[in-house]
Amino acid sequence: MTVTSSCAGLSLKQTELSGILFSTENSDYNYNSGSDYFYLDNMDCQWNLASSTKVEVTFFNFNTEPNVDYLYVYDGDSSSSSLIGKFSGTSLPAPITSSSNKLYLRFTSDGSVQARGFTAAYRGRNFFHLMPHYICNTYTLITILKQLLTLLTVLHLLTLHFNTCLMPICILPKSYITVNTVLKI
DSSP: OEEEESSTTSEEEEETTEEEEESSOOSOOOTTSOOOOOOOTTOEEEEEEEOSSOEEEEEEEEEOOTTTSEEEEEESSSTTSEEEEEEOSSOOOOOEEOSSSEEEEEEEOOSSOOOOEEEEEEEETTGGGGSOGGGOSHHHHHHHHHHHHHHHHHHHHHTOOOSEEEEEEEEETTEEEEEEEEOOO
C-alpha cells in the first residue's frame, strides 16, 4: 500500500497494508483526554491511498467546524474522481471502501474556528483473498494473530478508543472466517 500526503506528520504507516491518518499534528493522540489539540487554520491537506486491492478507510472520531471545514473523499487518485462523500460536523462517517484500488482524501479548514478533527484507519481491503486457500492453516492464523497483537499495541500506545473491530482472518473458497472482537482500550 502506498500513501502520500501533502501535510507532513499526518499519517502513520503501521504495516505494509495499513495505517492511520490524522488531521491534527500532536504527540498526544488521546482524542478523549481533554487536551487542547485542534487542527490548524486554513488547512488544505490531501492523502492519496493506493493498494493492490480495494482501499478501506474507517473513522475512529470526527469533529470539524460544521458546514465550513470539510473532509472530501474521492473514489480514485484525485479531486477529479467521483466524490464518495463530503463530511463536516460531528457525525462519524461510515467506513468507506473504494471501487478500485485508490482513494483520495482532502481536508480543508477556514481561518476561524478549529475543532479536534478526525482520526481514521486505512487498509487494503480483503487482502487475505490473495492467499491460496491451502495456505489458510494454523501457521497462517498464528502469523495473522501476531500481526493483530502488534496492531493492538500500536493502538494502545496511541490511546485510541473504538468500539468494534472486524478483522478478516482468511477467506476460503466461497466462505469467510472472521473474528469479531470488541476492543476497549
